[in-house]
Amino acid sequence: MSGGVDSSVSAALLKEQGYDVIGVMLRLWSDSDSQNRCCAPDAQAEARHIAGLLEFPFYVIDAQDQFYQAVVLPFIDGYAQGITPNPCLNCNRLIRWDFLLERAAALGAKYLATGHYARIQQTPTEHYQLLKSRDLQKDQSYVLHVLTQKSLSQTIFPLANLSKSQVRKLAGEYSLPVAERPDSQDLCFVGQGDYRDFLRKTDPSINKPGPILNPESKIIGEHPGLADFTIGQRKGLRISSPESLYVIRKDIDQNALIVGNKEHLGRTEFFADQVNWIAGVPPQDPIQATIKIRYKSPETPGTITALKGHSVQIQLESPLPDITPGQAAVFYQNDICLGGGIIRSD
Amino acid sequence: MNNIYLDYAATTPVDERVITAMQPYFNIRFGNPSSLHQFGQQAETALDLSRREMAGYLGAMPSELIFTSSGSESDNLALRGTAFASREKTGANHLLVSPIEHPAVLATARQLADLHGFDVTYIPVDEFGMVSPTMVQTNLRDDTALVSVMHANNEIGTLNPIAEIGQLCRDRGIPFHSDAVQSAAHFPLDVNDLKVDLMALGAHKFYGPKGVGALYVRSGIDLIPMLTGGSQELGLRAATQNTPLIVGMAKAFKLVQVDHNARTNHIRPLRDHLINQVLSLIPSSQLTGHPETRLPNHASFVFEDADGNLLISVLDAAGFACSSGSACKTGDPEPSLLLTHLNYSLSWAMGSLRVTLGKDTTSDDIDAFLEILPGCIQQVRELKS
Incomplete structure (x- = not known):
């Protein structure tokens, strides 16, 4: 529970459906003196209040160390390797599911329910499928593609068939506060400033100034640190040029930022590792699917070929400008989320 | 008899409906609100709802309301808490109080003067014991740590122009406390209309139980706790909350509003x-x-x-x-x-x-x-x- 409207309405729905509900909030690690946004004192007070209103027990479970190990360290490490990591994926897989499911079981719970906007469907062959939310605007299957058959079998998404506006309406009907935790672009564990400040403070060696090269490896400027940039980025380069320049690649060995014009940017082929197939096994043959390379980007059709060792090769039908190593590529067939992996550096 | x-x-007799509301919290929902288990959670919920409800009627945020043992304790905390916090923060050393204050304020101000070196000024009042905003303004100083003027006098019933005095203090950025113990039974007390930064209440004056009070503390006003220990009441007052009495106060306050x-x-x-x-x-x-x-x-x-x-x-x-x-x-x-x-x-x-x-x-x-x-x-x- 976050104290926000989604998890609160989820709890109310479960309670109404006759479930024996236990509310849980995870205490997550946070940079410096500020509290993690997911479990700040006011969020905790709000969640407690809601548990009190709906009359079920509520516990705060400490996951600070686990979160630091499983989410924060790989995040720092990812930037050290020149990629743009998405810490929410590790958090969902290792903390919000693996870790929490174990704790929930110890509290006597059979299922873990969250306020995510996504659906779970059981097939006649006893397999679980992850489906997009009916509210495509709010669909969160992109960050849930890391879930396994086992975790899906123990998961309930009470908001599966609801739109955000219906959820708000239900909150009113249940007399729950409709407070919204702001959807911040900043990471939950970064206190003051943004992730760049956090990296500089944590390990100054990660983000050092270096050269900006054109595609012909000629030095045309200097960058303040690779972590400040992401693939496809145009702003902040501070180079005067007759045509717009974009970040097309990062060379971690030379600590160099490679920029070029729009034609240099688009790619149709890339690889992804650490792939999770929701079905539990990779497809034997190449499959046609749509691919989403960022949480908020549209899907692009393409072919996915499973390789050895949890990797895939992805061939898009049309080039995309912002294929970013470290971000997830998530595969869909219509409403079904097939799985996804982490985009590989070149 | x-x-x-x-x-x-x-004092007033406790309303029957208040007694009914309090009853379960003595022996059924008796948990310590700080306890992690469900007995504690039940008590905490009662505390939380009482705070929200009372804060709502006062036009305050729940986090701005501290439960105490009495109106007198609330006055003590308001005076000592702000006097020491202001001195700590800005070196402010002056207290401006009306001479018609309840002894809980007057005696506290005197002790702050006698033992802690604060400079106390008593605001002149008219023949009815009323404090005029002009006299407050005349006596405000740059180093004033707190102004305290009661809403209604207990002995002679006179009401003071609290909102006007509050506005003057606000214009100067000086915290303003009002003892509203006597008026709570008779008027709606909206802290924004009254322009108070701190306000003391005691439940037994409005058909609630004795031994419980509240202090409103506007967000941004610094207080140093007088009762140190656990982090109850936002760290401003240690001690296990008296859940039944607090539930009773909130219920009585609600009945008054209605x-x-x-x-x-x-x-x-x-x-x-x-x-x-x-x-x-x-x-x-x-x-x-x-x-x-x-x-x-x-x-x-x-x-x-x-x-x-x-x-x-x-x-x-x-x-x-x-x-x-x-x-x-x-x-x-x-x-x-x-x-x-x-x-x-x-x-x-x-x-x-x-x-x-x-x-x-x-x-x-x-x-x-x-x-x-x-x-x-x-x-x-x-x-x-």
Whole structure:
């Protein structure tokens, strides 16, 4: 529970459906003196209040160390390797599911329910499928593609068939506060400033100034640190040029930022590792699917070929400008989320 | 005992509905609100809902309301807490208080002056004991740590222009505290309308239980806790919260909000009748406090050459419970500090009487009281001479 409207309405729905509900909030690690946004004192007070209103027990479970190990360290490490990591994926897989499911079981719970906007469907062959939310605007299957058959079998998404506006309406009907935790672009564990400040403070060696090269490896400027940039980025380069320049690649060995014009940017082929197939096994043959390379980007059709060792090769039908190593590529067939992996550096 | 109670400013009987609301929290939902388990969670929920409800009626955020043991404790925390925090933060060393404050404020201010070196100024008041905003403004200093002016005076019922004083303090960025213990039973208290930064309440003056109070502390006002220990009450007051009494206070406060118009409409005409009759029936009598700008249940008088203390005893023996500014159970009365401050001569100040009405007072009660009062006063006057 976050104290926000989604998890609160989820709890109310479960309670109404006759479930024996236990509310849980995870205490997550946070940079410096500020509290993690997911479990700040006011969020905790709000969640407690809601548990009190709906009359079920509520516990705060400490996951600070686990979160630091499983989410924060790989995040720092990812930037050290020149990629743009998405810490929410590790958090969902290792903390919000693996870790929490174990704790929930110890509290006597059979299922873990969250306020995510996504659906779970059981097939006649006893397999679980992850489906997009009916509210495509709010669909969160992109960050849930890391879930396994086992975790899906123990998961309930009470908001599966609801739109955000219906959820708000239900909150009113249940007399729950409709407070919204702001959807911040900043990471939950970064206190003051943004992730760049956090990296500089944590390990100054990660983000050092270096050269900006054109595609012909000629030095045309200097960058303040690779972590400040992401693939496809145009702003902040501070180079005067007759045509717009974009970040097309990062060379971690030379600590160099490679920029070029729009034609240099688009790619149709890339690889992804650490792939999770929701079905539990990779497809034997190449499959046609749509691919989403960022949480908020549209899907692009393409072919996915499973390789050895949890990797895939992805061939898009049309080039995309912002294929970013470290971000997830998530595969869909219509409403079904097939799985996804982490985009590989070149 | 069939005596008639006319001392609602001293305390009030607990409303039956309040008792019912409190009951489960003594022995069924008895958990410590700080405990992690479900007994604790039940108590915490009750605490949380009480805080939200009361804060809602006050126009405050729940995090701005601290539960205490009494109105006096709230006054103590307001004064000491802000005085020390302001001194710590800005070096402010001056307190501006009205001389008609409740002893909880006056004695605290005196101690802050005597033991801790704070400079205390008493704001001049008019003949009705009213504090004028102009006099507050005149006495404000750059190093003023806190201004304290009570909303309604307990002894003479006069109401102060709190919102105007609050605005003056706000313009200067100086915290403003008001003791609203007497007024809570009679008026809606919106902290934004009243422009207070701190405000003290005590439950037993509005048909709630004794031993519980609250202090409103506007967000951004720094306080140093006086009771240190656990982090209860946002770290501003250690000690396990008294859940049943807090639930009772919140319930009583809610009932007041719902009922105070009806209660005032019932009480005020009775009180007006009482005042008019007393002043016309009793020779050498005066109303103390403001004739109009006063608590709607409050009548206070002085009678020349009458021993107030003896009068209260005689009235009690005759079946009527009232009080007096100079009342003293040990039989060694001093004139009321307040009346002395308002320049009543000793022969008047020693003969004070306070009659305060409540929601259960009837016109029969008042008629019966008016019937015996002139005789009682005559008796007391004769005994004195």
